[in-house]
Amino acid sequence: MPLDIVYTVCPHDCPSACALAVERIDGVRIGRVRGAERQSYTQGVVCAKVARYAERQHHPDRLSVPLRRVGDKGMGCGAFAPISWDDALEEVAEHFTQATQRHGPETVWPYYYAGTMGRVQRDGINRLRHAMGYSGELLTICNFLTDAGWLAGVGTKRGVDAREIARSDLIVVWGGNPVSTQVNVMTHIAQARKERGAKLVVVDPYRTGTAEVADMHLAPLPGTDGALACAVMHVLFKEGYADRAYLQRYTDDPAGLEAHLRGRDPAWAAGITGLSEAEIIDFARLYGRTRRSYIRVGYGFSRSRNGAAQMFAVTCLPTVTGAWAHEGGGAHYSNHGMLPLDLTMIEGLDVVDPATRILDQSRIGPVLTGDKRDLGDGPPVTALLVQNTNPMVVAPESGLVRQGFRRDDLFTCVHEQFLTETAAMADIVLPATTFLEHDDIYTAGGHHFLQIGRAVLPTHAECRSNHAVICGLARRLGARHPGFEMTAFELIEHTLSSRKGSGSIAGRASRPGISSTALAMPTRSFISAPIGRRSAPITRRFPLSRIMSR
Numbered sequence: 001m002p003l004d005i006v007y008t009v010c011p012h013d014c015p016s017a018c019a020l021a022v023e024r025i026d027g028v029r030i031g032r033v034r035g036a037e038r039q040s041y042t043q044g045v046v047c048a049k050v051a052r053y054a055e056r057q058h059h060p061d062r063l064s065v066p067l068r069r070v071g072d073k074g075m076g077c078g079a080f081a082p083i084s085w086d087d088a089l090e091e092v093a094e095h096f097t098q099a100t101q102r103h104g105p106e107t108v109w110p111y112y113y114a115g116t117m118g119r120v121q122r123d124g125i126n127r128l129r130h131a132m133g134y135s136g137e138l139l140t141i142c143n144f145l146t147d148a149g150w151l152a153g154v155g156t157k158r159g160v161d162a163r164e165i166a167r168s169d170l171i172v173v174w175g176g177n178p179v180s181t182q183v184n185v186m187t188h189i190a191q192a193r194k195e196r197g198a199k200l201v202v203v204d205p206y207r208t209g210t211a212e213v214a215d216m217h218l219a220p221l222p223g224t225d226g227a228l229a230c231a232v233m234h235v236l237f238k239e240g241y242a243d244r245a246y247l248q249r250y251t252d253d254p255a256g257l258e259a260h261l262r263g264r265d266p267a268w269a270a271g272i273t274g275l276s277e278a279e280i281i282d283f284a285r286l287y288g289r290t291r292r293s294y295i296r297v298g299y300g301f302s303r304s305r306n307g308a309a310q311m312f313a314v315t316c317l318p319t320v321t322g323a324w325a326h327e328g329g330g331a332h333y334s335n336h337g338m339l340p341l342d343l344t345m346i347e348g349l350d351v352v353d354p355a356t357r358i359l360d361q362s363r364i365g366p367v368l369t370g371d372k373r374d375l376g377d378g379p380p381v382t383a384l385l386v387q388n389t390n391p392m393v394v395a396p397e398s399g400l401v402r403q404g405f406r407r408d409d410l411f412t413c414v415h416e417q418f419l420t421e422t423a424a425m426a427d428i429v430l431p432a433t434t435f436l437e438h439d440d441i442y443t444a445g446g447h448h449f450l451q452i453g454r455a456v457l458p459t460h461a462e463c464r465s466n467h468a469v470i471c472g473l474a475r476r477l478g479a480r481h482p483g484f485e486m487t488a489f490e491l492i493e494h495t496l497s498s499r500k501g502s503g504s505i506a507g508r509a510s511r512p513g514i515s516s517t518a519l520a521m522p523t524r525s526f527i528s529a530p531i532g533r534r535s536a537p538i539t540r541r542f543p544l545s546r547i548m549s550r
């Protein structure tokens with residue numbers, strides 16, 4: 001019997017946002033998960049973790065019914081008893097209403113992050129937040145520094161199409177470890193090495209798996225990448241590798257940059273980075289003489305002091321050599337700014353009160369323990385709704401986080417797939433669907449596709465999607481917004497139809513026989529044409545075209 005293969009999209013917080021081909025068994029279970037062959041970035045490859053997603057999907061410990069805590073916080077399954085969905089949502093709504101009556105709406109803090117990257121199921125919590133005037137949430141734990149550094153150097157959060165790596169002669173993986181964390185990048189690097197003899201350089205303080213397979217590994221001391229980048233640029237200017245015509249045309253102050261770098265030579269950088277002068281010069285010359293040089297920047301920069309400045313310095317390299325102008329050249333960090341989806345309906349952006357307090361997600365510990373630097377003159381947080389994250393484990397200052405969650409006067413509702421450390425601290429736990437059980441739309445950091453993943457399995461037990469929970473609470477709380485009256489797929493259609501010419505794509509994706517669809521951007525979507533023939537299409541909007549279906 002032929003395998004029943006269904007197509008969807010990986011929802012994890014990973015740049016690859018892989019298009020998936022999933023073996024479906026008897027319509028209710030899954031077997032092996034593979035990469036979708038016809039999506040030209042994923043190319044049939046997924047990581048080992050998601051290849052075995054069946055273990056998670058069908059794990060006996062998955063939450064299956066709503067739970068109310070009857071024992072002490074943090075004591076595990078034995079501290080909970082099942083209740084009905086109606087009772088659970090009523091209880092949450094009642095606590096939120098009481099808290100609001102006592103302290104005002106800012107006492108309620110809907111708290112979420114990237115447990116799914118689907119825009120409907122991840123971001124819909126903001127619609128409830130905005131409609132009710134609950135406290136805002138400042139994102140993110142992960143990428144404030146890297147975003148700031150990249151934007152300072154490039155101006156927009158997008159980069160050269162990762163498929164162009166296959167046409168590069170030199171790939172520099174800087175501050176990332178794709179062998180472990182973005183396996184698809186290695187697919188394209190392997191193609192460039194095999195077909196073009198491309199060189200791979202890794203810049204990382206650690207001897208990572210990617211460094212192990214590189215032609216050159218530079219291991220600067222942590223947090224010294226900026227000094228290395230400056231010394232490399234010093235050599236580029238000094239030895240004639242700088243593309244002065246490109247700099248003149250596309251940058252604001254090339255003379256100022258060159259003057260700034262004059263004293264930052266390899267000897268200076270060697271003293272800071274711990275690298276030898278020879279290592280720095282060898283790398284600079286290799287980079288300088290290779291026009292098709294592609295830098296894949298990772299999130300390592302966000303883990304060090306002055307990470308934004310370090311990242312900014314690295315983004316200047318392809319500008320000094322003009323590598324942006326060559327196919328297979330340039331740099332890439334994230335494409336999350338490439339496709340400006342109109343998220344008004346999903347997030348309720350039309351009902352935002354800009355005067356509402358915004359709390360930093362990274363400081364949930366101090367927030368919950370009453371730090372005035374966070375709360376200001378506002379009320380304490382006395383009610384939490386948590387979706388898509390496990391702050392007891394991932395948030396900084398975990399001692400304070402635990403102390404905060406233990407407060408007797410804090411009411412917490414957690415919507416989760418498993419009884420995580422955070423769920424174990426909740427008063428009400430709601431069972432959540434997986435990405436295989438609900439509809440969503442996915443942008444990607446690592447590639448140029450916009451993808452739709454339809455539900456391909458019936459929901460497990462009594463699980464409900466994030467969207468269903470948000471709408472259920474909205475009804476009970478009296479929150480008003482048209483987004484609460486729409487299905488998840490209607491929200492997707494609405495979001496797509498607000499972009500010119502893309503409404504018909506949502507229609508095609510909903511046709512029987514098409515389980516998911518990938519919408520391709522033209523490969524050359526950045527400054528990736530020779531000067532004279534290319535424009536700098538940062539503000540250009542690309543037509544969407546479907547490239548993958550069953």
Ligand code: SF4
Pocket residue numbers: 010011012014015016017018046047048049050051181182183184
């Ligand atoms: S590589 Fe990333 S996007 Fe692809 S399947 Fe694994 S976690 Fe998901």
